Amino acid sequence: MTRYIPLVVLFFSAFTIAEEEVVIGIDKYQGLKVHTSLHSMSKTRKIGLFKVDNVRPACSKGFFFEVENDKETYSALLTAFTAGKKVSIAYLPGPTPWGDTTYCSISSVEILN
Numbered sequence: 400m401t402r403y404i405p406l407v408v409l410f411f412s413a414f415t416i417a418e419e420e421v422v423i424g425i426d427k428y429q430g431l432k433v434h435t436s437l438h439s440m441s442k443t444r445k446i447g448l449f450k451v452d453n454v455r456p457a458c459s460k461g462f463f464f465e466v467e468n469d470k471e472t473y474s475a476l477l478t479a480f481t482a483g484k485k486v487s488i489a490y491l492p493g494p495t496p497w498g499d500t501t502y503c504s505i506s507s508v509e510i511l512n
Contacts, residue, residue: 424485427452431480433466449476457492458503475508485511
């Protein structure tokens, strides 16, 4: 049994995606966009886009989050955006649910002074 443990650990570590973090100043903010259920595409999830100016190559247009499932994220971003505060964003690179590779998925938001 003990000889299989390293194989199990190796197997699961191969599927781990490394979370990254970036601090974004207000000079990089371009906008905060929210799609509603009335979006032109039928059955669209309510997606929010935090548009920033080329912070990372993998996230050249910014970050996305699901508004209904991530109300705290939306609240924090809206607060930072309107108050003119910089934010620290932890994110996962990878495509959006609609296949766009220029946005990354937000995993946490911290408002900074």
